[in-house]
Amino acid sequence: MKVLVLGSGAGGGFPQWNCNCALCGGLRRGTVNGRARTQSSIAVSSDGRDWVLLNASPDIAQQIRSHPALQACSAPDGPRRHTPIRAIVLMDAQIDHVTGLLSLREGPPLQLYATPCVFEDLTTGLPLLPVLQHYCGVQWHLLPVAGQQRQASFRVEGFASLRFTAVAIPGKAPPYSPHRHDPTVGDNIALHVEDLATGQRLFYAPGLGEVGDSELAWMREADCLMVDGTFWTEDEMxxxxxxxxxAAEMGHLPQSGSAHGDEGMIAALDRTDARRKVLIHINNSNPILDEHSAQRRELARHGIEVAYDGMEIEL
Structure with a gap:
């Protein structure tokens, strides 16, 4: 299984267009040792030719231009227009994870995998899907969500060797959602992806409000973890x-722990044996964006990596 990080930043990316905080301003001035980041999304493939997109950020067009693997490259006698992106799986209905769908409107009908509540949000509060029906069209595939039962796996057509499982996780529905303050199963999911040919497993959760026993059990089954790295501290913003x-109000678990003394993402990752532990969806306020910061050294001591745009992982 191949994993390609298209974007590693949180909403607004890094540096954020309207922000002159110490990190954003420092990156522009060259006084912060870091990398610019677009808004988070990854793609997975079993053969490096056809890809499943996990979330579609507002930066998707730029991300495709930056990654030849996702670009059209027909044979001389082939179609002039095509895409190796065969399907999109949505983790939630947050604006920074879904509005990139509009940039894919020139292509074939979108093969979109989402939970019922995400589909509802994208047809009512943020009606992207009715709009797209007037362009490329959308073929919606219902995602079964694993809660107490662990048989909710699904397949994506054309990816016979990859088995996907949507796992309901704690988090927040978007601010425009009618159940923003009334959580519904399927508002937020993580994705467990298993390569049946190699047995390698990826756990992807860019938005994770807490790590309880259920979440930890799924994380312990994975060889590679790509999890919420939005904030370092609870009161960072x-x-x-x-x-x-x-952080908790926005549905994110900071690396250093919650305001109530609960363990943070670092402690949770320490309780797993994954070969790769990677933080993704990094907010522009998070000091780990500075590669020379004390916080980055702390992550390194725990064997935790920070995703960057263009990062490639092979499992």
């Missing part, structure tokens, strides 16, 4: 003067 909400 407040301390930086960038917002009024805490």
């Amino acid at each position: 407040l301390a930086a003067g960038l917002g009024t909400k805490r």
Whole structure:
């Protein structure tokens, strides 16, 4: 299984267009040792030719232009237009994970895999799917969600050697969703992807509000973890003067722990034996964006990597 990181930043990317915080301003001035990041999305493949897109960020067109593997490259006698992106799986209905669908409107009908509540949000509160029906069209595939039962796997057509499982996880529905404050199973999922040919397994959860026993069990089954790296601390946005909400209010578990003394993402990852432990969906306020920071050294001591645009992982 091949994993390609198209974007590794949180909403707004890094540096964020309207932000002059210490990190965003420092990257522009060259005083912060870091990399620019587009908004988070990855693609997975079993053969390096056909790909499944996991989330479609607003930066998807730029990301495709930056990654030849996702570009059209027909044979001389082949079709002038085509795409190796065969399907899209959505983790949630957040704007920074779904609005890239509009940039795919020139292609064939979108093979879209989403839970019922995500489909509902994208046909009502943020009606992207009715709009797309007037362009490329959308073929929606219902995602079964694993809760207490663990038989909710599904296949994506054309990817016979990959088995996918959608796992319901704690998090928040989008602010525009009618159940923003009334969580519904399927508002947020993680994805467990198993390569049946090699036995290697990926666990992808760019938005994760907490790691309980159920989430930890799935994480312990994976060889590679790509999980929520949005914030370092619970009050990061407040301390930086960038917002009024805490990490938990936005559905994210910070690396250093919650305001209530609960363990953070670092401690959770320490309880797994995955070969690769990678943080993704990094907010522009997170000090781990500075590759020379004390926080990056702390991650390195725990064997935790930070995803970057263009990162490739083979399992």
